[in-house]
Amino acid sequence: DGGITQSPKYLFRKEGQNVTLSCEQNLNHDAMYWYRQDPGQGLRLIYYSQIVNDFQKGDIAEGYSVSREKKESFPLTVTSAQKNPTAFYLCASTHDRGANYGYTFGSGTRLTVV
Amino acid sequence: GNSVTQMEGPVTLSEEAFLTINCTYTATGYPSLFWYVQYPGEGLQLLLKATKADDKGSNKGFEATYRKETTSFHLEKGSVQVSDSAVYFCALSDSNFNKFYFGSGTKLNVKP
Numbered sequence: 001d002g003g004i005t006q007s008p009k010y011l012f013r014k015e016g017q018n019v020t021l022s023c024e025q026n027l028n029h030d031a032m033y034w035y036r037q038d039p040g041q042g043l044r045l046i047y048y049s050q051i052v053n054d055f056q057k058g059d060i061a062e063g064y065s066v067s068r069e070k071k072e073s074f075p076l077t078v079t080s081a082q083k084n085p086t087a088f089y090l091c092a093s094t095h096d097r098g099a100n101y102g103y104t105f106g107s108g109t110r111l112t113v114v
Numbered sequence: 115g116n117s118v119t120q121m122e123g124p125v126t127l128s129e130e131a132f133l134t135i136n137c138t139y140t141a142t143g144y145p146s147l148f149w150y151v152q153y154p155g156e157g158l159q160l161l162l163k164a165t166k167a168d169d170k171g172s173n174k175g176f177e178a179t180y181r182k183e184t185t186s187f188h189l190e191k192g193s194v195q196v197s198d199s200a201v202y203f204c205a206l207s208d209s210n211f212n213k214f215y216f217g218s219g220t221k222l223n224v225k226p
Contacts, residue, residue: 006157033214042203042218043158090157100165102148102207103214105157 002027006091006106012114013078013085021076021109023091030095032074033103036060037088046089049074078111086113116141120204120217127224133191135220137178137204140185145206147171147180147187152201152219161189161202199224 004025013019023032031050035043045058049068063082068074074093078085088110092103121136139147146165150158162171167182176191187204204217 004157043216045213048213092158100146100163102146102150102160102163102205103158105150105159107157108155110155 004091004093004104004106006089006109008109009107011109011111013111014114016080018077018079019111021078021089021091021111023074023076023106024072025074025091025093025104026072027093027104028071028095029093029104030071031093032068033092033094034058034064034066034074034076035090035092037090037108043090046076085111087111116145116206116208116213116215118204118206118215118217120202120220123201123219123221125220125222127194127222129196129224129226130193131224133189133194133198133222135189135202135204135222137187137189137217138185139187139204139206139215141206141208141215143208145208147178148205148207148214149176149178149187149189150203150205150216152203154200158203194222194224196224196226198222 007022033048034046044060047066049055065077090108091106094103117140148163149161151161152158162173164171164180170179178189201219201221203219
């Protein structure tokens with residue numbers, strides 16, 4: 001079955017470390033997105049990419065970086081510059097900019113700073 | 115600009131009660147509108163959608179009608195079940211800008 005796979009499901013980071021969250025899709029979608037969700041909060045856009053080798057900053061890009069070397073993959077790196085990285089991270093994709101079919105979401109990665 | 119406003123939660127109902135979760139939006143152009151559901155510890159799942167004014171989206175007993183005149187997309191269900199307990203997000207897609215705009219989410223608790 002087609003879908004989006006996020007890994008790992010749980011991730012623990014020490015202060016000052018960079019960590020990378022994986023997002024892979026086999027839906028042949030062009031556009032991919034990263035969102036951050038804090039407890040009891042809505043979703044905030046971190047980065048998005050509409051085509052391979054191109055991506056744009058979202059509303060809260062500081063302290064994060066991404067790459068889009070392959071259509072299927074859109075990894076997110078949480079750098080040590082992100083001062084409050086503990087959150088639930090969601091990856092999404094769509095093939096028509098979301099207008100008719102919406103986004104397909106992964107099951108999320110919960111990142112905790114220890 | 116584009117934005118989505120949802121009613122504050124949590125909403126607590128008894129099983130078989132009628133559900134309404136209000137959603138209003140501000141948008142340029144002609145957005146598509148969506149409701150997503152999120153169960154604890156999981157990602158968001160598309161519940162229903164409407165792509166133009168007066169369209170009614172429906173799924174699993176849930177319904178929402180795209181009302182352009184009132185800029186609303188309220189979610190309704192005639193008889194909720196305990197298994198409907200989740201967080202519900204209203205969202206709009208403005209294809210011109212390639213972005214989704216989400217509401218803050220409304221938590222629904224259904225008691226047996």
